[in-house]
Amino acid sequence: MLQYRTPAADWERGSLPIGSGALGASVFGTLASERLTLNEKTLWTGGPGSVQGYDFGNWTTPRPDALSGVQQRLDEEGALGPDTVADALGQARRGYGAYQVLGDLHIDLVDAPAAPDDSYRRTLDLPTALATVTYTHHDVRHSREYFASHPDGVIVGRLAADRPGQVSFTLRHTSPRSDFTASATADRLTVRGALKDNGLRFEAQIRVRTKGGSVTAGADGTLTVRDADSAFFVLAAGTDYADVHPAYRGEDPHAAVTDTVDAAADQTYAKLRDTHVRDHGALFGRVVLDIGQDLPDLPTDQLLTRYTGGASAADRALEALFFQYGRYLLIASSRAGSLPANLQGVWNNSTTPPWSADYHTNINLQMNYWLAEVTNLAETTAPYDRYVEALRAPGRKTAREMFGTAGWVVHNETNPYGFTGVHDWSTAFWFPEAAAWLTQQMYEHYRFGGSTAYLRSTAYPVMKEAAEFWLANLRPDPRDGLLVVTPSYSPEHGDFTAGAAMSQQIVHDLLTSTLEAARVLGDAPDFRGRLEAALDRLDPGLRIGSWGQLQEWKTDRDDPADTHRHVSHLFALHPGRQIEPGSPWAEAAKVSLGARGDGGTGWSKAWKINFWARLRDGDHSHKMLTEQLRSSTLPNLWDTHPPFQIDGNFGATSGMAEMLLQSQYGDVEILPALPAAWPDGSVRGLRARGGATVDITWAGGEATRIVVTASRTGELTLRSGLFTGGEKTFKARAGERYVFTG
Numbered sequence: 235m236l237q238y239r240t241p242a243a244d245w246e247r248g249s250l251p252i253g254s255g256a257l258g259a260s261v262f263g264t265l266a267s268e269r270l271t272l273n274e275k276t277l278w279t280g281g282p283g284s285v286q287g288y289d290f291g292n293w294t295t296p297r298p299d300a301l302s303g304v305q306q307r308l309d310e311e312g313a314l315g316p317d318t319v320a321d322a323l324g325q326a327r328r329g330y331g332a333y334q335v336l337g338d339l340h341i342d343l344v345d346a347p348a349a350p351d352d353s354y355r356r357t358l359d360l361p362t363a364l365a366t367v368t369y370t371h372h373d374v375r376h377s378r379e380y381f382a383s384h385p386d387g388v389i390v391g392r393l394a395a396d397r398p399g400q401v402s403f404t405l406r407h408t409s410p411r412s413d414f415t416a417s418a419t420a421d422r423l424t425v426r427g428a429l430k431d432n433g434l435r436f437e438a439q440i441r442v443r444t445k446g447g448s449v450t451a452g453a454d455g456t457l458t459v460r461d462a463d464s465a466f467f468v469l470a471a472g473t474d475y476a477d478v479h480p481a482y483r484g485e486d487p488h489a490a491v492t493d494t495v496d497a498a499a500d501q502t503y504a505k506l507r508d509t510h511v512r513d514h515g516a517l518f519g520r521v522v523l524d525i526g527q528d529l530p531d532l533p534t535d536q537l538l539t540r541y542t543g544g545a546s547a548a549d550r551a552l553e554a555l556f557f558q559y560g561r562y563l564l565i566a567s568s569r570a571g572s573l574p575a576n577l578q579g580v581w582n583n584s585t586t587p588p589w590s591a592d593y594h595t596n597i598n599l600q601m602n603y604w605l606a607e608v609t610n611l612a613e614t615t616a617p618y619d620r621y622v623e624a625l626r627a628p629g630r631k632t633a634r635e636m637f638g639t640a641g642w643v644v645h646n647e648t649n650p651y652g653f654t655g656v657h658d659w660s661t662a663f664w665f666p667e668a669a670a671w672l673t674q675q676m677y678e679h680y681r682f683g684g685s686t687a688y689l690r691s692t693a694y695p696v697m698k699e700a701a702e703f704w705l706a707n708l709r710p711d712p713r714d715g716l717l718v719v720t721p722s723y724s725p726e727h728g729d730f731t732a733g734a735a736m737s738q739q740i741v742h743d744l745l746t747s748t749l750e751a752a753r754v755l756g757d758a759p760d761f762r763g764r765l766e767a768a769l770d771r772l773d774p775g776l777r778i779g780s781w782g783q784l785q786e787w788k789t790d791r792d793d794p795a796d797t798h799r800h801v802s803h804l805f806a807l808h809p810g811r812q813i814e815p816g817s818p819w820a821e822a823a824k825v826s827l828g829a830r831g832d833g834g835t836g837w838s839k840a841w842k843i844n845f846w847a848r849l850r851d852g853d854h855s856h857k858m859l860t861e862q863l864r865s866s867t868l869p870n871l872w873d874t875h876p877p878f879q880i881d882g883n884f885g886a887t888s889g890m891a892e893m894l895l896q897s898q899y900g901d902v903e904i905l906p907a908l909p910a911a912w913p914d915g916s917v918r919g920l921r922a923r924g925g926a927t928v929d930i931t932w933a934g935g936e937a938t939r940i941v942v943t944a945s946r947t948g949e950l951t952l953r954s955g956l957f958t959g960g961e962k963t964f965k966a967r968a969g970e971r972y973v974f975t976g
């Protein structure tokens with residue numbers, strides 16, 4: 235549980251997030267006028283119909299020789315400055331848009347204390363996903379409870395008191411934009427509008443139910459409750475966005491919002507709450523982590539301030555809380571039926587959020603899902619899959635127009651309107667490898683879950699088309715004949731070259747996984763042959779340079795003093811699987827990572843937790859976790875880049891899971907990077923590739939008990955000091971539970 239003794243002074247640092255995937259709210263817990271910042275995830279400016287015009291990032295006029303011109307210059311000159319390449323291949327961005335705050339719901343109280351006293355508590359309970367505010371005023375105990383229900387599609391809030399007739403308030407909606415009307419009739423408040431930029435229609439409806447007392451609608455579009463024993467509201471919202479290229483518009487949201495809010499208002503508060511708690515709990519409760527924590531009765535902001543990463547049970551409590559918070563945030567911001575989690579999950583208080591609160595695809599969107607499979611939340615990837623699938627149609631057009639080839643492509647960042655082309659920010663506009671990288675999660679979903687039907691229907695078509703793109707776009711490097719990506723740009727620094735390590739490693743990962751999948755599915759031998767031939771000639775993107783480092787570029791040009799936040803050339807270590815521990819590449823990766831240092835933005839630190847875990851250095855992983863908590867985490871435990879950016883939350887949870895369990899090379903590795911700070915503990919419910927759910931108990935840094943529940947029949951190899959010879963191979967049968975106790 236996160237808990238505070240004061241209301242949030244500020245949205246970014248203090249508000250507490252609840253979400254149903256499609257809807258989000260951040261709770262301030264302010265006294266006289268409570269405030270919930272509201273979000274609907276598809277409320278985006280830009281795209282088709284934008285007043286700025288919109289071209290999907292595709293070149294507005296054909297540039298037949300632009301790409302080959304850059305490739306030729308790279309062949310001849312070896313490297314080109316990013317501005318030179320952006321001049322040739324970039325284009326000013328138009329109509330990209332930004333994720334929009336829906337507005338704020340204010341709950342103005344008739345009588346409330348001026349300031350919080352000792353009786354005040356504000357909490358967010360992770361297992362139930364309930365946010366609460368409680369305080370005593372004139373001897374009356376007041377309580378507010380909020381949740382976002384995925385099954386009922388609504389945000390719900392209830393105000394109550396321990397004496398009858400004490401609940402009186404007015405509900406009011408505001409927005410930083412002037413593009414809406416708010417009207418109220420009976421117990422219903424309706425907010426309706428269309429974004430000025432692109433005409434996207436949106437609607438929110440709130441209905442209020444009271445026990446005792448009365449509710450009246452105001453001519454100013456407010457609802458007032460007087461003298462009730464308790465009251466609850468339900469809020470539904472939607473837009474006419476649809477994820478269908480090229481128009482991206484669907485039904486007017488009015489009918490669906492009305493149906494949803496009415497269906498919820500017809501239920502009792504207890505029923506809505508119960509449905510929500512069960513739904514959330516069924517996902518959240520799957521993983522239990524005990525690293526020796528003892529959560530003191532201390533406000534979470536103080537727990538964070540006092541945190542040192544040392545040996546105290548309170549420090550363990552913050553770490554365990556942070557681990558579970560990542561899982562909580564993913565459940566709250568990524569459920570089937572809407573867009574995937576964006577740079578801020580689903581929470582945003584602005585009309586101009588940082589980086590548009592978009593989908594950055596040179597690490598950020600991918601990082602959002604690193605925790606999904608291993609921490610047993612595979613269902614949360616449904617919106618990700620759907621989003622990636624929806625990028626194919628525009629991405630195909632970009633591949634054809636910009637590269638003249640088959641396949642699909644997306645670059646550095648994208649929006650909900652199929653922006654698969656480029657812009658002109660020279661160090662971040664070109665990254666056609668993103669499509670390949672995006673498909674990685676879909677193949678991982680198959681590796682964890684094992685559904686061949688999923689592989690066939692969902693993952694493989696997207697992977698295959700991404701592979702087609704690279705089969706058509708790899709070029710022989712005139713220096714050695716190996717196939718390279720060109721132009722290639724290691725995010726987000728240095729020069730343009732051919733065959734930067736990350737480009738090669740991503741393509742290697744894609745072709746390897748696509749080949750594996752093609753074999754499983756028995757796809758045509760000639761396609762498999764083309765993949766094999768390309769892999770044979772592919773520059774692997776693994777080279778050791780003059781100071782023992784893993785080279786970021788094909789030539790040895792790494793600066794040992796470079797501490798850039800992106801550590802792109804270690805993709806092959808994580809999230810890839812090309813570098814195995816103990817190999818010379820792993821040693822070189824360690825040298826590179828050491829030189830990059832322990833600083834960085836929030837997400838960069840989170841990535842380093844994962845890297846060190848893959849390098850089997852649990853103590854260094856833990857050090858990065860400590861760095862992240864001490865310098866990149868806000869009082870409400872949101873990760874800060876700065877500013878708030880949610881990828882670091884997700885990446886940190888993933889990294890902590892990597893410390894306890896890994897399976898990327900096929901075997902299930904138990905406690906591969908356990909830090910000295912966690913000598914005794916247990917974890918229940920982590921997932922391994924091959925369809926195993928794994929529980930581990932350890933003492934004195936060694937596993938003492940391993941329980942594997944198989945969801946798939948097949949051979950499993952467990953690696954742990956618990957077994958003679960360090961490993962145990964057995965034939966697991968789906969549905970069976972296997973207990974190992976040394």
Ligand code: FUC
Pocket residue numbers: 577589594596598662726799800835837875879
């Ligand atoms: C990538 C990063 C930045 C930031 C942005 C949203 O471009 O390099 O640090 O996280 O995404």
